Amino acid sequence: MDERIREHAALLVDWSARIEAGDDVVVSVSEGSHDLAVAVAAELGERGANLLAVSDSDEIERAYLRAHDGAFAESPAHELALYERADAVLRLGRGRNTAAKADVDPAQRQAYRTSRRAIREARMDTDWVSTVHPTRSLAQQAGMSYEAYQEFVYDAVLRDWESLAEEMAQLKTLLDEGSEVRIETGGEELTLSIENRTAVNSAASVAYDSHNLPSGEVFTAPYAAEGSITFDVPMTIDGRRVRDARLVFEDGEVVDFSAATGEAALRGVLETDPGARRLGELGIGMNRGIDRPTDNILFDEKMGDTIHLAVGRAYDACLPAGVTGNESAVHTDMITDVSSDSRLLVDGDVVQRNGTFRWEDGFAET
Amino acid sequence: MDERIREHAALLVDWSARIEAGDDVVVSVSEGSHDLAVAVAAELGERGANLLAVSDSDEIERAYLRAHDGAFAESPAHELALYERADAVLRLGRGRNTAAKADVDPAQRQAYRTSRRAIREARMDTDWVSTVHPTRSLAQQAGMSYEAYQEFVYDAVLRDWESLAEEMAQLKTLLDEGSEVRIETGGEELTLSIENRTAVNSAASVAYDSHNLPSGEVFTAPYAAEGSITFDVPMTIDGRRVRDARLVFEDGEVVDFSAATGEAALRGVLETDPGARRLGELGIGMNRGIDRPTDNILFDEKMGDTIHLAVGRAYDACLPAGVTGNESAVHTDMITDVSSDSRLLVDGDVVQRNGTFRWEDGFAET
Numbered sequence: 220m221d222e223r224i225r226e227h228a229a230l231l232v233d234w235s236a237r238i239e240a241g242d243d244v245v246v247s248v249s250e251g252s253h254d255l256a257v258a259v260a261a262e263l264g265e266r267g268a269n270l271l272a273v274s275d276s277d278e279i280e281r282a283y284l285r286a287h288d289g290a291f292a293e294s295p296a297h298e299l300a301l302y303e304r305a306d307a308v309l310r311l312g313r314g315r316n317t318a319a320k321a322d323v324d325p326a327q328r329q330a331y332r333t334s335r336r337a338i339r340e341a342r343m344d345t346d347w348v349s350t351v352h353p354t355r356s357l358a359q360q361a362g363m364s365y366e367a368y369q370e371f372v373y374d375a376v377l378r379d380w381e382s383l384a385e386e387m388a389q390l391k392t393l394l395d396e397g398s399e400v401r402i403e404t405g406g407e408e409l410t411l412s413i414e415n416r417t418a419v420n421s422a423a424s425v426a427y428d429s430h431n432l433p434s435g436e437v438f439t440a441p442y443a444a445e446g447s448i449t450f451d452v453p454m455t456i457d458g459r460r461v462r463d464a465r466l467v468f469e470d471g472e473v474v475d476f477s478a479a480t481g482e483a484a485l486r487g488v489l490e491t492d493p494g495a496r497r498l499g500e501l502g503i504g505m506n507r508g509i510d511r512p513t514d515n516i517l518f519d520e521k522m523g524d525t526i527h528l529a530v531g532r533a534y535d536a537c538l539p540a541g542v543t544g545n546e547s548a549v550h551t552d553m554i555t556d557v558s559s560d561s562r563l564l565v566d567g568d569v570v571q572r573n574g575t576f577r578w579e580d581g582f583a584e585t
Numbered sequence: 586m587d588e589r590i591r592e593h594a595a596l597l598v599d600w601s602a603r604i605e606a607g608d609d610v611v612v613s614v615s616e617g618s619h620d621l622a623v624a625v626a627a628e629l630g631e632r633g634a635n636l637l638a639v640s641d642s643d644e645i646e647r648a649y650l651r652a653h654d655g656a657f658a659e660s661p662a663h664e665l666a667l668y669e670r671a672d673a674v675l676r677l678g679r680g681r682n683t684a685a686k687a688d689v690d691p692a693q694r695q696a697y698r699t700s701r702r703a704i705r706e707a708r709m710d711t712d713w714v715s716t717v718h719p720t721r722s723l724a725q726q727a728g729m730s731y732e733a734y735q736e737f738v739y740d741a742v743l744r745d746w747e748s749l750a751e752e753m754a755q756l757k758t759l760l761d762e763g764s765e766v767r768i769e770t771g772g773e774e775l776t777l778s779i780e781n782r783t784a785v786n787s788a789a790s791v792a793y794d795s796h797n798l799p800s801g802e803v804f805t806a807p808y809a810a811e812g813s814i815t816f817d818v819p820m821t822i823d824g825r826r827v828r829d830a831r832l833v834f835e836d837g838e839v840v841d842f843s844a845a846t847g848e849a850a851l852r853g854v855l856e857t858d859p860g861a862r863r864l865g866e867l868g869i870g871m872n873r874g875i876d877r878p879t880d881n882i883l884f885d886e887k888m889g890d891t892i893h894l895a896v897g898r899a900y901d902a903c904l905p906a907g908v909t910g911n912e913s914a915v916h917t918d919m920i921t922d923v924s925s926d927s928r929l930l931v932d933g934d935v936v937q938r939n940g941t942f943r944w945e946d947g948f949a950e951t
Contacts, residue, residue, distance in 0.1 A: 243663040248640045250619065260645045264652030269661035272645055274614045274638035279626045286630030295635035297609040300666035 220258065223373045227350070228258035231309060232266065234380050235348040235424050235432045240267035242306040245345075247275045251354035252311035259309060271301070275310065277319035284323045284331055291334035302341035307425075310349040315356050321458070346425040350376070350432040351517065361513035374508040375433040375518055383435060384422035387505055389578055390437045390570070394418040397565035400441060400501060402448060402526060404561035409448040409468065411441035411501060419536050421521075428536055435506025435521040440537035440544050441498050441528075444468035448528070452512050452519060452554035459484040464553055466530075472496050473530070488530065494547030500529035500537075502552070503563070503571070516552055524558040524574035586624060589739045593716070594624035597675060598632065600746050601714040601790050601798045606633035608672040611711075613641045617720035618677035625675060637667070641676065643685035650689045650697055657700035668707035673791075676715040683726050687824070712791040716742070716798040717883065727879035740874040741799040741884055749801055750788035753871055755944055756803045756936070760784040763931035766807060766867060768814060768892060770927035775814040775834065777807035777867060785902050787887075794902055801872025801887040806903035806910050807864050807894075810834035818878050818891060818920035825850040830919055832896075838862050839896070854896065860913030866895035866903075868918070869929070869937070882918055890924040890940035 232238045244263055248256040256272060263270045302308070320328070332339075351357065351372065358368035394400070398414040416439045420427050423434035449465040461481035466473050473496040478485045489495050507523035520527045529552045533544030557563065562584075563571040569584040570577055598604045610629055614622040622638060629636045668674070686694070698705075717723065717738065724734035760766070764780040782805045786793050789800035815831040827847035832839050839862040844851045855861050873889035886893045895918045899910030923929065928950075929937040935950040936943055 241658060243661045245663065246645075248642070248645075253616065253642065253644070256640070256642070257644050257648045260649040261652040264649040267654060267656065267658075269658050269664070270645075270649050271661070271664045271667070272640035272642065274622070274640040276614070276619065276622070276638065278619070278623050279612075279614075279636075279638055282623045283626040283630040283636050286627040288633060290633070292607060292635050295609045295637070297611065297667050297670040297672075298635070298637045300670045301637070301663050304663040304666045306663075 220254065223369070223377065224254055224258045225261075226377050227352075227373070228255060228262045230377065230380070231259060231348060231350055231432055232262040235350070236307045236309060236346050237425055238263065238266055238268050238307055242268040243304060244268050244270055245301065245305045245308045246270060246272045247308065247310040248272050249275045249312050249352075250278070250314045251356060252313070252352035255311050255350075255352040259311065275312075277314045277316070281320045281323050284320075284327050287327070289327055289330050291331050294335055294337035299338050299341060302338055302345065305342075305345050307346040307348075308342050310347070312349065312351045313354055313357055315354065317356055317360050348425065348430050348432055349517075351515075357513075357515060360515065363513070368513075371511075371513065374510070375506060375521070376508075378433070378435070378506065378508050380423055383505065384420060384424075384427060386578075387420045387422060387435070387437050390503060390505070390576070391418040391420045393565050393570055394437065394439050399566055401564040402561075403564070404526075404555055404557055405449055405451070406560070407447045407449060409444060409446040411498070412443040413439050413441050413501070415539055415542070416440050416537050417539070419534070431517055433506055433508070433518065433521060435509070436502045436504050438500050438502035438534075438537070440533035441501040442545070443471045444498050445470070448555060450553035450555045452522075452525060452556055453514070454516070454519070454553060455514055456481065456484040456488060456551060461485055466553075471498070488549055488551045491531075491549045492547050494545050495531050495549050497530065497545045497547075498528055499531045499533040499545045499547065499550055500527070500552070502527045502529075504554075512554070519554055520552050522554070524556060525554050526557050526563065527552045527554040529553070586620065589735075589743065590620055590624045591627075592743050593718075593739070594621060594628045596743065596746070597625060597714060597716055597798055598628040601716070602673045602675060602712050603791055604629065604632055604634050604673055608634040609670060610634050610636055611667065611671045611674045612636060612638045613674065613676040614638050615641045615678050615718075616644070616680040617722060618679070618718035621677050621716075621718040625677065641678075643680045643682070647686045647689050650686075650693050653693070653697075655693055655696050657697050659700055660703035665704050665707060668704055668711065671708075671711050673712040673714075674708050676713070678715065678717045679720055679723055681720065681722050683722050714791065714796050714798055715883075717881075723879075723881065726881065729879070734879075737877075737879065740876070741872060741887070742874075744799070744801070744872065744874050746789055749871065750786060750790075750793060752944075753786045753788060753801070753803050756869060756871070756942070757784040757786045759931050759936055760803065760805050765932055767930040768927075769930070770892075770921055770923055771815055771817070772926070773813045773815060775810060775812040777864070778809040779805050779807050779867070781905055781908070782806050782903050783905070785900070797883055799872055799874070799884065799887060801875070802868045802870050804866050804868035804900070804903070806899035807867040808911070809837045810864050811836070814894070814921060816919035816921045818885060818888075818922055819880070820882070820885070820919060821880055822847065822850040822854060822917060827851055832919075837864070854915055854917045857897075857915045858913050860911050861897050861915050863896065863911045863913075864894055865897045865899040865911045865913065865916055866893070866918070868893045868895075870920075878920070885920055886918050888920070890922060891920050892923050892929065893918045893920040895919070
């Protein structure tokens with residue numbers, strides 16, 4: 220077995236999920252992640268944790284959803300009981316075809332998802348972590364050879380998370396203490412309020428309330444956006460490619476938008492509900508192992524030298540008790556490259572310039 | 586998709602497991618059975634049943650068992666809760682390598698199995714059915730090409746089970762009403778008591794207390810064996826090939842034995858415990874879709890024109906209330922070809938001669 224798979228499994232079990240002897244663990248195995256599942260099983264066995272493997276297959280789900288009449292039972296009792304009693308859930312993505320469910324009616328998918336709310340909540344109450352095993356299908360989506368894609372994934376995953384967590388803690392402190400963020404990039408300016416918001420140090424561990432491996436971002440829930448920004452990292456929205464999306468904000472709301480490609484998809488998102496025109500997230504990518512976009516938001520948004528914003532739903536973790544954040548059925552991330560011609564300011568102080576943070580060598584305010 | 590896979594799935598869900606709308610179903614998917622799982626998912630969706638797929642991978646289990654110190658938790662709560670609340674469990678075998686666990690310490694396997702008794706019992710309390718998807722690994726074990734093996738499996742599985750169940754009911758009646766069975770084959774004779782025993786019409790459906798697809802045998806729990814018999818269908822015991830095993834019984838117990846090949850493996854079974862020298866099962870194979878041995882006991886023992894006996898544990902279903910059957914840690918089936926030079930008699934009446942039952946064309950007593 221590739222030694223990197225073993226390292227990935229050990230990191231997932233130790234650093235990310237903090238598995239201990241006697242933990243009841245569910246490992247969700249996708250069609251493409253069997254090799255990683257074998258390595259994870261060895262790590263769990265070594266720690267004396269208890270393993271149940273469930274199967275996560277897009278093709279099985281597609282067949283089920285297409286055949287079902289749509290009147291789904293509310294969170295079936297057997298599956299709900301499993302997750303209610305689990306201590307941790309490790310989800311190992313992904314499959315053999317990222318388009319495997321392309322011909323499932325979106326309304327049917329949504330109905331299924333809605334019916335499983337209690338199961339989802341039970342799963343989110345565990346020490347859950349999602350990770351990705353490099354598959355040929357993801358390599359294809361990234362436009363990369365399999366070998367190069369494997370290297371890319373392990374560069375992103377096999378990091379010194381402890382030291383990255385310490386670095387990210389500096390940014391979290393600045394954001395927690397600050398009131399206003401200004402993003403200057405490509406000649407545009409966007410101002411956001413972050414007063415009374417708490418940033419999350421997303422260090423790929425449940426100990427940091429961070430549930431993805433890889434991670435490597437600091438994010439918070441901004442509001443009262445004013446100004447404009449262009450997202451020059453390409454993305455896929457509802458299966459359509461979107462390039463150079465531009466949003467103009469007044470009083471926290473999108474008042475104008477455009478895109479060089481895929482404007483209709485962008486419009487579709489923004490018109491979902493009123494919350495879809497307001498921001499739910501500001502995130503600063505700090506994983507320098509991710510050196511290029513690969514059309515996979517879990518990686519793209521963590522990329523070093525990028526900042527992302529999401530329209531739609533805000534995460535509770537960023538909000539003070541009793542405050543309701545932006546609500547929406549969507550949460551759509553859009554990314555901008557800040558490696559040049561860019562500054563990030565908190566309360567007027569430059570925190571990052573052209574991708575370099577103020578605590579790094581080579582930093583200069585202007 | 587191969588139409589036979591769809592037919593297999595429909596038969597499994599309808600005839601075998603009797604799935605209804607709202608049933609909470611666990612589908613256990615092995616590494617080699619994904620295509621069948623997709624077809625089963627469609628059948629479950631169509632019926633409005635609720636699906637959770639679990640992963641059954643020999644390689645995952647091997648890695649876990651080899652890494653674990655052997656102090657296994659008793660039936661972990663999350664997995665136990667799943668099976669306690671399931672209505673049905675459909676197990677779809679098999680993997681990509683029948684030797685995948687060859688290097689797991691048998692004591693470790695046994696300890697794991699023992700620790701999971703409550704889970705196993707909860708699963709057996711559901712409407713569970715085990716079936717087999719034809720894989721290249723099983724074709725290899727059978728010494729057959731993949732295409733020929735697929736045909737073999739579907740011939741065995743896609744039968745008119747209703748009509749076979751009716752035919753098998755005739756044999757069940759004869760055995761239930763009879764007191765003594767005599768097997769004459771290859772010049773030897775074996776006499777067994779079946780007084781006060783109930784035969785099972787194993788028609789591949791939970792409605793018949795039959796949990797394997799394919800099935801196609803009538804079996805009971807004999808005792809007081811006298812005489813001898815040679816099992817001329819090759820078999821594998823503990824990974825070793827055994828040919829022409831011969832057992833000599835006196836007063837219900839094996840008093841002498843031999844084998845042309847693999848005698849040590851046979852001895853190993855017989856010396857397990859006192860119950861391993863007595864019979865636990867007499868079965869009469871009636872599935873004429875199975876026309877050859879394939880080194881897979883689930884098929885071999887159902888083969889038409891064969892009779893099998895098992896040393897070791899008897900099934901409760903064959904015993905009257907309050908009677909304890911033969912007890913043993915083993916249950917090892919051995920098969921003899923009765924297509925020529927053979928007769929099966931119940932209370933002195935010939936029931937089958939050279940493979941032909943008395944209700945079939947061409948039957949002659951001598």
